[in-house]
Amino acid sequence: MIDPQDFQNKLPEGLTLGRQIHDGGQRKVFEADDRGTKVVIKLMPEDERNRAEREVSIGSTFDHPNLPRILDDEVFDVELDGNEFVWFRERFIEGETLEKRTDNYDPCQALALAGDLIAAVTYLWEKHTVVHRDIKPVNIMVRPDGTFVLIDVGIGRHQTESSITSGLFGPGTRGHVAPEQMMPNKGRKLDSRTDLFLIGIVVYQVLVGVRPFRPRKPDYETKLLAGEWPHPEGLPPQIGDLLERLLGHRPHQRPSLEQARDMVSQAKKELACS
């Protein structure tokens, strides 16, 4: 248990801790005031230092509307209740996570989501050769203007780096993984097409209300690895085609980033989305 007052006492002058906005076990996220500017402080245990440093090294260079900007270029150490932690600041994003949006999206909203997420992973891949690997509603912020920000890039991995974690589901979240993430021993490097699959899952989820691969079902792994998912009825064919491509069982069945962008743009145009 972390005592926020203890943490506040150890922060630099001018930085005032606000409410905790996310509790991921040992990983905490707070609102804060940094000399009049609203920021986010991410606090992680010492054993997540590598991940935090990576997030900072990548995120401090971000200049993209659909990705968060890290405000520090290094992580800071802090001891809380006898345990070592690291922390850093990130620009505050107004809004709430997509996880808190329980109503189903209409096709145009879903396309807006797909377009923003594809823009974010395109930037990650083309500028930094990074795969996010953990795209899910809790890692997507919805701004008041309806635009989306892909957060928590710390789980992302440079394509040439070795995996920090290994095992069947890590990194990634059950229900939000691509087939190739289930087969870490196959030797394939992940690339941007893994993120496109994860975007497909989220887009499906906001349209249908459930994930295409239901993690609580006993045949979850079988269906994911076989690429079998229920095709929702009543969706515009443009959306159906997009889901079909994004959720391609094998990476080679998925679109390139450019194709994905074009598919979304074309669908928006055909569906007269503003």
Add this chain to the structure above:
Amino acid sequence: MFLIQGGHQSSTHIEEGLPEGRADGVIWSPGDERPHLLRSRMAEAAEHEVVQAFDPQLYVALLEDPNPKRLPDYELFDLPLPPRQFSARRLAQLVEGIIDFQIELPVTHLIAPTVAVSSMTDRSAQIALNLAETSLDVAEDRDDDRPLLISVAAEESVLADSESVDVLLDELTAHEAEGYYLLFEIDPSKDAAGQASLLSEALYVTYTLGVVQERPVWVGYAGLAGYLFRAVGAKGFAAGWFQKQQWFSTQHWAPGGGGRSPRPRIYLDTIFGSLLIDAELMPLRRQRRDAALAADLLDGAGDLAAGHAEGGPAPDAPRPVCAAQLLDVCAELDKRIVGDPEEDLDRIQEELDQAEGLYDRISAVGVELDGRSAGTQIGIWRTAIELFIDRAGLD
């Protein structure tokens, strides 16, 4: 787009075929051309403003005891070249030499060197993928305007395993290639079911790269099956007169005798195959049990077919004339492609029914066909299309 596949004694066909518009271009074979003659022939071809490319044929280099023919004259790589010579440093030098050589030629497209892939889990796959990646890096560095086609030479052992094909495609599509030059080993002496299965996987590779990934794809050494590759998204296919220019195999580079000169044979688009002129076509023309059969067989593309269709004595059919007929048939098949795989495959299936009807009529009049003429390709193509449609989820 139909291209002439350079190969053994192909210069005549190229020189005659290009000016007469029988093909859209040529893929040159350094193994069959002396370097100085290649340059002059390329210059002549360039006057016709056709597509030209140079297949570096590095896939010969991994063979233990190849018959390299003219390849050593180019001094692009040692022969043989053992796998240990494909280290990262040496591989970069090798690729640079091969790409730079092509940049100096009047080609319209550059072709990346490759080795034949026998398995996705052995060294050949890693070498081939490294060659592709290095070629992309070199081409980007050279900043040449001409597109670089990544080449892939898939042996039967890869095509026989759909998981291997999936892995190959996953790897290939991870790179932003400008296009692909695909070579598939499908031995026509293999049993029909085996050939159909291999062909369906080759079609799937072509479809994935050409249609799903929207990249220009050429299929080399395709023979008349190039028609199927075009139907599933290949932008071009290549074929030449000799059998070795109609299906790919590194075994074509094994030492051995040249074999007999092929007997005069006429290719016909009505049956997607060929007949021996003396032993098969002429008896079919002479028989009277099915008076319309010869006319129906010959009711297609090509000057030689037209000459026979006129009746009278058999027109002279030296090899250049037979080769020109093949080129005309390939060009005709190429022209039929509308660019929608489902529509093209539907039409081809109807055409296969018609072709099968012609073979039935040949059988009914009692003319015996030899192994190469017997029409086994009809069943192979039909099965391959069905397997492909299922594999690609087009049904």
